[in-house]
Amino acid sequence: MRPSTSRGVGRARGAASALLASLLALVLVTGPAAASPAVASPAVVPAATPAAGDGARAVVDVTDFGADPSGALDSTPAVAAALDHAKDLGGPTRVVFPTGTYQLYPDRAPVRELYVSNTVGADQRYKDKRIAILVEDMDDVVVDGEGSRLVMHGEQTIFASIRSRDVVFEDFTTEWVAPRTLDLTVVAAGTTNGQTYRDLRVPDGYGYAVDGTTVRWSGESSPYTGAPYWTDQGAFGYQQVVDLATGRSSRGSWDGASTNPFAGVSAITDLGDARLRFVYAASAAPAPVGRVFQMRRTHRDTPAGFVWESERMTVRDATFGHLHGFGIVAQLTEDLTIDRVRFRAAADSWRTSAASADLVQVSGGRGTVTITDSDFGFAHDDPINVHGTYVELVSVDGPRTATFAYRHGETAGFPQFYAGDELALVDKATMTDVPGGTATVVAVDGPTGTDTSHDLTRMTVTLDRDLPAGIAPGAVVAENVTYTPAVEIRGNHFESVPTRGILVTTRKPVLVEDNTFDQMGMASIYVSADARSWYESSVVRDLTIRGNTFTRAQSPVIWFDPTSGGGDSAVTAHAGVVVEDNTFVVGDVTLLQAKSVAGLDVRGNTVVRDDAARSLALTVDRTTLAVGESAVASATGTATTASAPLFRLQGSRDVRLHDNRYDTGFNRRVDVSGMRAGDVTVEDAGFRVGADARTDGLGTVGFTSSRRARRARRSPPR
Numbered sequence: 001m002r003p004s005t006s007r008g009v010g011r012a013r014g015a016a017s018a019l020l021a022s023l024l025a026l027v028l029v030t031g032p033a034a035a036s037p038a039v040a041s042p043a044v045v046p047a048a049t050p051a052a053g054d055g056a057r058a059v060v061d062v063t064d065f066g067a068d069p070s071g072a073l074d075s076t077p078a079v080a081a082a083l084d085h086a087k088d089l090g091g092p093t094r095v096v097f098p099t100g101t102y103q104l105y106p107d108r109a110p111v112r113e114l115y116v117s118n119t120v121g122a123d124q125r126y127k128d129k130r131i132a133i134l135v136e137d138m139d140d141v142v143v144d145g146e147g148s149r150l151v152m153h154g155e156q157t158i159f160a161s162i163r164s165r166d167v168v169f170e171d172f173t174t175e176w177v178a179p180r181t182l183d184l185t186v187v188a189a190g191t192t193n194g195q196t197y198r199d200l201r202v203p204d205g206y207g208y209a210v211d212g213t214t215v216r217w218s219g220e221s222s223p224y225t226g227a228p229y230w231t232d233q234g235a236f237g238y239q240q241v242v243d244l245a246t247g248r249s250s251r252g253s254w255d256g257a258s259t260n261p262f263a264g265v266s267a268i269t270d271l272g273d274a275r276l277r278f279v280y281a282a283s284a285a286p287a288p289v290g291r292v293f294q295m296r297r298t299h300r301d302t303p304a305g306f307v308w309e310s311e312r313m314t315v316r317d318a319t320f321g322h323l324h325g326f327g328i329v330a331q332l333t334e335d336l337t338i339d340r341v342r343f344r345a346a347a348d349s350w351r352t353s354a355a356s357a358d359l360v361q362v363s364g365g366r367g368t369v370t371i372t373d374s375d376f377g378f379a380h381d382d383p384i385n386v387h388g389t390y391v392e393l394v395s396v397d398g399p400r401t402a403t404f405a406y407r408h409g410e411t412a413g414f415p416q417f418y419a420g421d422e423l424a425l426v427d428k429a430t431m432t433d434v435p436g437g438t439a440t441v442v443a444v445d446g447p448t449g450t451d452t453s454h455d456l457t458r459m460t461v462t463l464d465r466d467l468p469a470g471i472a473p474g475a476v477v478a479e480n481v482t483y484t485p486a487v488e489i490r491g492n493h494f495e496s497v498p499t500r501g502i503l504v505t506t507r508k509p510v511l512v513e514d515n516t517f518d519q520m521g522m523a524s525i526y527v528s529a530d531a532r533s534w535y536e537s538s539v540v541r542d543l544t545i546r547g548n549t550f551t552r553a554q555s556p557v558i559w560f561d562p563t564s565g566g567g568d569s570a571v572t573a574h575a576g577v578v579v580e581d582n583t584f585v586v587g588d589v590t591l592l593q594a595k596s597v598a599g600l601d602v603r604g605n606t607v608v609r610d611d612a613a614r615s616l617a618l619t620v621d622r623t624t625l626a627v628g629e630s631a632v633a634s635a636t637g638t639a640t641t642a643s644a645p646l647f648r649l650q651g652s653r654d655v656r657l658h659d660n661r662y663d664t665g666f667n668r669r670v671d672v673s674g675m676r677a678g679d680v681t682v683e684d685a686g687f688r689v690g691a692d693a694r695t696d697g698l699g700t701v702g703f704t705s706s707r708r709a710r711r712a713r714r715s716p717p718r
Contacts, residue, residue, distance in 0.1 A: 164313075192279075196285065301325050572651065
């Protein structure tokens, strides 16, 4: 009997279908316009209240400082005042938002000059970040939403923990009014006068005006200045498409068609009720109802959440309806926990984009990163990315002193090393450590992360021992080994993104367990070591991928892909990988592609063909029967046989494939290159190395009656 498909398939398709139904049911309903509240009046600072059952922890109520739980007023200044007061108390505190709706505008939010990994680099236009909920230089504080709804406006960071310890953000939902990621849902499509058209629903809160064959867009207007927070036109700078009927998400093109709704448009009409009709010159079939065009700019002006130089930071029991800018970024932080967090736009919002980039990114962590029981979906980029940063050797300035530089344009301005950290030099040609190139940092002269008093891209580092002889600028990068965390990613659901599910590179132990991955647009799990493009470190030395379910996956499902190496299995970047007890419900894909890995054990996995690969039919020779007559039934079927090799190995050694179970219809082929005889041991039956081993895609076809045959009745004795 073939194994049942994963819970992820039904969950993903059910969620997408439910969202489509709810949106189409509201096609003529326009939500209320965004409020333009007055500002809460300053309040007298109250005494803190002891928390019931929480020992000495004091409670600071944001409403005591003027925050408005009715949603009529801008609560941002009051929240800042409450947090300042909690900081002044100097002891364990709980800052509470009594249950309600709180409007948070950026105009009077705290402002800090900050430089954040993978965002806008050294671009001075975006150096100042506005932060709605700022925990700074504080210890032992809980920010408790008590189930409140936080409504975000403009372009800002939702929360930040900077140089703080033992911080918890919990129990709240965030929504964003008119984020700078615009989702246009196809609510009607057809042909008129020989031309195709699409009717597109604009989410509430946006301003727009038709201008010929383009549209001028604007965000909501600031209640302080009267000016819109942002303006744009046409298709912004980037587009992708998601299909609500299937959950599939795609960049660039969709079955050969453009993901840009303005491509080929000949006329645009405002139909009212937040609907626009796009008419096209071509007669090709229009995109079907339920497809969503998602558009945004490519710059990442600010993180939606920011954790920097903090210890023991937790986000739990929260829902983020949208993450503006660049997700939640933890930078040079120790012990991060994300637990029971949902990243998903509200079903009735006409928005589907959960984020315009990554959802959670850890750049330089230490201790343990724990991400559990959370729901990741409908982002524009990777749900989880855990990495460090390689900085390239620019010059050798002395026996123990060298200058290094950030090399990606979106990463600059923050420190990469502190005195006492362990630094490792890495050979860019092989992504392996340079012999004798590990040392302790004694001093650093470089970016601070908060100002422009230093060069934002270069740092001079002094070590406790001499640099290895012969290292050459441009050929070597440095990595901060101290800031490489252990990682646990367990019990999460990943759904409908056009990119990868998890990216992880760290030298400490990594466990990816009991997660579901449904319809990732690229590799579901991607392990690099990149000193060519993004310069994201490190290598993995102890990685276990266990008990996960992968459905509707792209090829390869799991990919080890350092930017260099792979030519010789004796020299490898990654090591110590176990892939066990996972379930793959897939089509014609490569399950695992590995370059430059030593010690790869693939065992106990179940690999099943996706139902879409088979078609079955039952026929009978007659459909009308009299008593005593019979009919002959026969079952037939068709199926495709996969052509992609299940495994591709390059420059790897000590690879073992054993005790795995495979459905029919796969190509049981292992491709190898840059490897010696004995580098791979294949114990699974039916495999061939370097040659096709296709199996029958259909298998045995039969049928079972849903009604048992009746026994012949025996006549009673006379």
